[in-house]
Amino acid sequence: xxxxxxLHHGLLVVGDLVANELxxxxxxxxxxxxxxxxxDEYPAYTTPPALHDVPYNGLAxxxxxxxxxxxxxxxxxxxxxxxxxxxTMVVNGMRxxxxxxxxxxxxxxxxxxxxxxxxxNKKFPDMKALVDYVHSKGMKFGIYSSPxxxxxxxxPGSYGHEExxxxxxxxxxxxxxxxxxxxxxxxxxxxxxxxLYQKMGDALLKSGRSIVYSLCEYGVGNVETWGAKVGGNLWxxxxxxSDNWTSMISNIEKQAHTAPYAGPGHWxxxxxxxxxxxKMTDEEYRTHMSLWALxxxxxxxxxxIRNMTPAIKEILMNHEVIAVDQDALGKQATPVxxxxxxxxxxxxxxxxxxxxxxxxxxxxxxxxxxxxxLGLDAPAKSARNLWTHASVAFHDGVYAAKVPSxxxxxxxxxxxx
Ligand code: GLA
Numbered sequence: 001x002x003x004x005x006x007l008h009h010g011l012l013v014v015g016d017l018v019a020n021e022l023x024x025x026x027x028x029x030x031x032x033x034x035x036x037x038x039x040d041e042y043p044a045y046t047t048p049p050a051l052h053d054v055p056y057n058g059l060a061x062x063x064x065x066x067x068x069x070x071x072x073x074x075x076x077x078x079x080x081x082x083x084x085x086x087x088t089m090v091v092n093g094m095r096x097x098x099x100x101x102x103x104x105x106x107x108x109x110x111x112x113x114x115x116x117x118x119x120x121n122k123k124f125p126d127m128k129a130l131v132d133y134v135h136s137k138g139m140k141f142g143i144y145s146s147p148x149x150x151x152x153x154x155x156p157g158s159y160g161h162e163e164x165x166x167x168x169x170x171x172x173x174x175x176x177x178x179x180x181x182x183x184x185x186x187x188x189x190x191x192x193x194x195x196l197y198q199k200m201g202d203a204l205l206k207s208g209r210s211i212v213y214s215l216c217e218y219g220v221g222n223v224e225t226w227g228a229k230v231g232g233n234l235w236x237x238x239x240x241x242s243d244n245w246t247s248m249i250s251n252i253e254k255q256a257h258t259a260p261y262a263g264p265g266h267w268x269x270x271x272x273x274x275x276x277x278x279k280m281t282d283e284e285y286r287t288h289m290s291l292w293a294l295x296x297x298x299x300x301x302x303x304x305i306r307n308m309t310p311a312i313k314e315i316l317m318n319h320e321v322i323a324v325d326q327d328a329l330g331k332q333a334t335p336v337x338x339x340x341x342x343x344x345x346x347x348x349x350x351x352x353x354x355x356x357x358x359x360x361x362x363x364x365x366x367x368x369x370x371x372x373x374l375g376l377d378a379p380a381k382s383a384r385n386l387w388t389h390a391s392v393a394f395h396d397g398v399y400a401a402k403v404p405s406x407x408x409x410x411x412x413x414x415x416x417x
Contacts (some may be wrong), residue, residue, distance in 0.1 A: 066101025
């Protein structure tokens with residue numbers, strides 16, 4: 001009973017049903033599909049472990065910085081692209097600006113071998129060699145998995161293989177794991193999120209390698225209150241970001257109540273950066289960068305590093321804004337609204353503060369910063385505009401400047417003592 005039909009990308013798949021197997025030919029690939037057995041898709045239920053505190057792994061004293069392919073590449077990521085991105089980050093100064101983690105997201109996974117070890121798919125022919133290459137460039141490598149049998153993109157997850165996968169990562173030299181919940185929903189309810197993240201937290205600690213642990217469960221169940229207890233170094237607090245103003249602002253504003261939980265070793269994560277992906281203006285991308293820095297968010301670039309305009313490079317590599325994000329005190333700013341203007345203040349380790357005023361409105365507006373609102377313990381002595389890199393002066397305790405629609409005024413203000 002030969003059947004054929006075009007696929008959406010133009011390849012022709014020809015299939016035959018042979019003794020209850022579907023024999024398929026696509027281009028030069030031959031595939032045989034067999035009927036699923038009970039348990040193939042729904043492996044036996046494993047009871048989540050009892051809760052305990054996972055010890056801190058000593059990592060991520062400041063918010064992790066690096067790059068992740070997902071926002072730009074999704075499934076179109078492979079060994080060659082990662083190498084090109086790494087090479088570019090070395091040459092263009094991003095590595096030296098602090099972006100050291102190179103993280104591959106979903107779609108690297110292949111199949112498990114006879115021992116149950118997960119083997120990458122053909123886009124990543126030799127993961128260990130790729131990780132070695134990244135390390136040889138002075139950078140670190142991150143990978144992705146799920147507590148479920150499948151990932152969000154339907155690739156194999158770590159369900160039932162947590163310790164084995166953690167050991168595999170350690171054997172490849174992996175430095176960072178993003179662990180993504182959605183595929184676990186086929187087995188578990190949200191009540192099991194915490195113990196299942198704990199399970200991988202324990203497994204990573206036992207793996208023999210220091211691995212940054214990034215929880216990705218979209219903020220469900222107040223993750224900020226327990227993320228550090230399961231060994232997490234960072235946790236997503238929102239759904240997926242997209243490359244537009246509304247999504248970016250909504251993700252960052254949802255951070256407000258999580259501020260008390262940020263600090264060295266454990267960070268709230270409003271998702272990866274969209275800077276340079278093309279759907280916001282440079283003005284909006286400057287605001288995006290400023291808000292992530294003011295909230296001590298991880299700075300994980302999500303654009304095609306190989307093709308960046310000078311303006312995007314300047315935004316991602318603004319050393320003064322990065323220094324605010326990476327400040328050792330690790331405080332997360334929260335917003336104060338006044339009409340269309342939203343003011344975020346972040347205390348810094350040297351007693352100065354960073355302040356950002358965002359114009360949420362549709363037209364240019366005046367931003368007014370009062371030194372007395374900044375929580376300084378003495379009058380403002382000096383101030384610097386972190387985007388123009390120029391000193392600015394407070395007069396009678398006030399600094400005011402025009403801010404374009406969706407733009408930001410960002411200062412670092414030092415006190416007189
Ligand atoms: C989820 C995550 C994203 C990305 C995709 C991959 O949507 O939130 O960041 O990792 O899965 O499938």
